[in-house]
Amino acid sequence: MKETSPLNLYKFLPQTNCGDCGEQTCMAFAAGLINRERTVEECKPLFDEKKQKKYAKKLAKLRDVIAPEVALVYIGTGDKQVKVGGEDVMYRHQMTFFNKPPFAYDVTDSMNEADLVERVKLIDTWKKFYIGNWEEIEMVAVRSVTGDADKFAKCVKKVVENTDKPLILCSFDPKVLKAGLEVCAEKRPLIYAATKENWKEVAQLAYDYKVPVTLRAPFDLDGLVSMVLTFKEMGINDLVLDPGTAPNGEKLQETLQNFIKLRRAAVEESQKDFSYPVMALPINAWMTTDDPVRGAYWESVISAAFVCRGADIMVRHSIEPHSVMPDMHMRFNIYTDPRTPVQVKPGLNKVGKPNEDSPIFLTTNFALTYYTVESDLGSNDIDCYLLAVNTDGIGVQASVAGGQLTPSKIKDAFAEAEVDFAKTSHKSFILPGMAAKFSGELDDLYKYEVKALVGPEDSGRIPGWMEKQWPPKK
């Protein structure tokens, strides 16, 4: 969406201020649409069957105006469905990047059944806790290595039996793709890919089975646009583009430049005719080496390049933790909404089922710090209280240095949370190790009636600390 003024969206709304959407006024709703915090479907009157005559035109216009610059494509069904594309900006600070590129990890029809099931389950269950959320792998890409339609169909069947994550069906042979679609079309997989050679047959498949389709024209942007325009004319609009991913050398430079060109044409030049989500293939890193460490590392760096600059979906291979973890965090960081403060509400929270004997920890209200400490406590079954002190969302180390966390602020925060230390059996709380230097001053502030214990510098070490230090010696 290029529109930045709520006024220009307001004219397409009912202008009745009915309040059904939760906003006081239609103008406020228009502002929400501009920020992409609200969706058009939330304006119920626009969709009221009885008011179709009145609003149909407005709705169509509104949809046109607020459509994202990079088209949004849905792959899969149900709660594991992924949104691909839908981006509006070149640089994340200009608003935010919206839909993090799903990682599709590959499996092949040449794998034996046991290996296949094991890998699918690994993909399906992989998770990592980060800032209050579980990061997961979103998709599975099934590659037809054998070229055999029956083997492919069997493989796809095995995959869908073991995961409900959306699939990418990968083959250049329409017969193979058809065999896969026969198994799982109702799950709305993405098919890969239509090329200059097979596009007629693949278009027929996309039409017959109503699934999104990838158009591939490696290192040929003219050819890519020509395919897009042709498919759109056929009425096939759920498209993903593969402009080619070269894993090394000068071609890698060209690859990144193509991604930049496509994103710029979409969001800076509004060339909506062909602005669809773009696919990167970091998996191609494995064509440059037989060394598994080198392969995983190079796949990681290539992924990072495309996460920053314009990939909307990726096919990857290395599922080793040393490669998945950093790439997940990298993607998370780039797709974090810079408009949302990364803070939690200050105050006292319970972890597990604490009582008067339970320890009381404190940390800052920087979301990353808070959730890390909370998860370290919770996952180690430590029943306790955790105080989030308002440091304007600054972490422990920086807020100790910058004066946002001070002994008197800690005392005030406990008072505000109405913590009565007299009712605890231990009459103490635990300072983060990074704030150790406050312990003396806190003892003075509390007139030695409450003890400020010094915890470890990293909350991951709290379980070990508890073994040695808890309960405190009288």
Add this chain to the structure above:
Amino acid sequence: MGEKLSISDLNKKLAEMDVKSLEGITIEGDIELEIDAGAGGVGPLFAYYFGEEVAKVAVQMVNMAKAFGYPVDNLLQPVAVAQAVSPAPDELAKAAAAIPAFKIPDTLKSAKFQVGTDKTWKTQIQEVQLGATKSEGGSRGHVIKIGGEKAMPFFYDAAMPNRPVVTIDVFDMPIGMAKAVKMHYDDVMSDPADWAKKAVKEFGADLVTTHLISTDPLIKDTSAKEAVKVVEDVLQAVDVPIVIGGSGNPEKDVEVLSKACEVAQGERALIASASLNLDWEAIGKACVATDNVCLAWTQLEINAQKELDRKLMKVAGVPRESIVMDPTTAALAYGMDFAYSNMERIRLGGLKGDQELNFPMSSGTTNAWGVREAWMVRSPNKNDSDWGDRMLRGPIWEILTGFSLAMAGVDIFMMMNPIAVTYLQEITQSLMGLIKAETPDTANWITTEV
């Protein structure tokens, strides 16, 4: 009777009423057909299945009518049916023409992809020379130039004139570090000169940074005069351009870095750093007096960066070609998003003509090792998937921290792990087209066994 009736409902209702004749009974309400033909309009497949459904309904209707004794068979005479239900051929033809049929064209449409460059990028980033040769008043074997960009990193708008460079950290005393880093420096940690040599000769460092951390009053409180001897040793040991860092103590650093400038007279060493929390004027002036380059360090705040750069130029008199910025590196998974966007905004500001921001940028990439995911053996969260081998995990943390910020505009990286250094150099130079390699045929990636 506004409710919708299905055929089976109708059957049931009629059966319940035990009617023998339809006299006096009318079927009320609209017969509603909802057609969801999807993206492609009504196509041949849809028409086929729809036709089949309608035919089934018709058969049921006919049977029902028969059950009520209506002379259905008369209707089923071909002519009668045609008269009863078919629209006139004219209308049929018109209606068919109005429905877009799915049709695959014979050939692909011809098209041309076109995209412009960013016309707002009018200002070149200042080029800064690090190091000086003998003829230039220093003692380095060669010089390194950073900055000079006319576009965002690796964009096609304009080629990058200088490649990003890496300076490896050397400390003036042994320090604690992650296992995956320490293993590479165990043998040289007691001798900064050997450490610097190893960094350059074995690990391919473009520069080395000597951190005089022992000067911190809380560590060893080494005097400035004593500490800078290490700088002399390093200058002797290697002939690459150097960076000199203090301990981070705001009072002591002014004295230590001023002294360091003196021993590095004329070397165009990068002095790390001037900040708004200390006497930036003294450090800036020391750099000017000794022909060294001043690193301007701020903490994730673009306006503070502008203020410091302005003061260094206007008050301390540091020339434009002697300023590099360090806008702070928050590591991957530990606020990297702030560092990334801060740097991206700074670089875009510089390219658009902000004269207080168009300087090269430096990143303390080593900060990556402060993130628990980089060094911890296993996850403290029992529900996490396995974290794998930390010896493999850590270096990637440093690579991705640095490389992400390279995408945002960083020109010089302060790093430690030699594997990370190699990868960072390889990927940035690949994206500049500097590394010639035979690109494999990616056409058949689908069928490649890996």
